[in-house]
Amino acid sequence: xxxxxxxxxxxxxxxxxxxxxxxxxxxxxxxxxxxxxxxxxxxxxxxxxxxxxxxxxxxxxxxxxxxxxxxxxxxxxxxxxxxxxxxxxxxxxxxxxxxxxxxxxxxxxxxxxxxxxxxxxxxxxxxxxxxxxxxxxxxxxxxxxxxxxxxxxxxxxxxxxxx
Numbered sequence: 037x038x039x040x041x042x043x044x045x046x047x048x049x050x051x052x053x054x055x056x057x058x059x060x061x062x063x064x065x066x067x068x069x070x071x072x073x074x075x076x077x078x079x080x081x082x083x084x085x086x087x088x089x090x091x092x093x094x095x096x097x098x099x100x101x102x103x104x105x106x107x108x109x110x111x112x113x114x115x116x117x118x119x120x121x122x123x124x125x126x127x128x129x130x131x132x133x134x135x136x137x138x139x140x141x142x143x144x145x146x147x148x149x150x151x152x153x154x155x156x157x158x159x160x161x162x163x164x165x166x167x168x169x170x171x172x173x174x175x176x177x178x179x180x181x182x183x184x185x186x187x188x189x190x191x192x193x194x195x196x197x198x199x
Contacts, residue, residue: 039095044125044141045086046099051075054082074100078107079136099139102129105173105194106136113163116194118173119150119180126150130161137161147180151187165189 045063049055059071069086074096076083085097098118106114106129114131126144130137138161142153158165169190172181176193184191 039092040101041085041087041091041095041097042120042123042125043086043097045069046097046139046141047084048076048079048136048139049082049084051080051082054084056084059084059086076103076136078134079103081136083139098127099129099141102127102173103131103136103139105129105171106131107134109171111169113168114171115154115158115163115168116171116173117150117154119144119147119176120174121146126153128154128157130157130163132161132163147183150180151184154184155187 047059047062049058056071063086065071065086068089070089071084072087073082073084083100087095102116102118106116112133116129118127120126124143124145125141127141129139138157144150144153154170155165158168165188168188169192170184170188172191172193181191
């Protein structure tokens with residue numbers, strides 16, 4: 037089982053433009069962090085991220101797991117969300133067909149804030165909320181899921197564990 041790094045310090049860069057120093061220009065990289073990267077051949081991109089020095093070599097960022105989960109969905113408009121209320125952050129990945137449109141993290145203090153950011157993402161990638169199913173990666177309380185169900189054509193939980 038792959039270990040998971042929960043970090044806000046990540047970015048997607050087109051493969052032909054990638055330079056290792058880009059992440060350090062966007063985020064403050066702590067002394068106990070190392071910049072790592074994963075080539076996403078399917079998307080002709082590089083996922084660059086900060087990894088704690090004590091994390092296992094095979095550890096991958098949560099954003100990578102969400103991208104992989106979105107790739108497995110059979111829908112045309114794909115939205116995968118990880119809601120981590122204990123860390124007050126959420127990750128959202130959006131794909132149209134096989135094209136990766138967005139992978140980002142947002143500060144979310146509650147489910148209403150998460151709903152706001154999902155709506156913002158759908159507007160940005162031009163997905164119709166009434167025709168879009170939201171896939172929750174991991175666990176979400178029933179009342180939190182119920183709130184989201186009122187705005188989208190469906191909310192489904194997909195397997196996902198964050199260590």
